[in-house]
Amino acid sequence: MQQSYEVFNVKCSGCASTLKTKLAEEFGEIEVNLEVIPRKITLEMEDKDVMKLAKALRELGYPLASEEMGFMDSTSAKAKSFVSCVIGKRNS
Secondary structure (H helix, E strand, O other), X not given: OEEXXXXXXXXXXXXXXXXXXXXXXXXXXXXXXXXXXXXXXXXXXXXXXXXXXXXXXXXXXXXXXXXOOOXXXXXXXXXXXXXXXXXXXXXX
């Protein structure tokens, strides 16, 4: 079923490109809405796979907005998202 999730640290088309390419193999096609804050991703997935998606997003530096994060985790996610963004810009 199609579901949408709010995601932190997504700032531009480079970030969106990273999300689309890095998550495509495991989660299929992903839409990234850059018109709203926090940004939203939309994809086809079952509820049982949400934890797997959350982990994959965290690893790229784009945690779900619904996740509780401490200062260190939040700072680490921002640093990871910066690198992911640069890679996404370079590859698009």
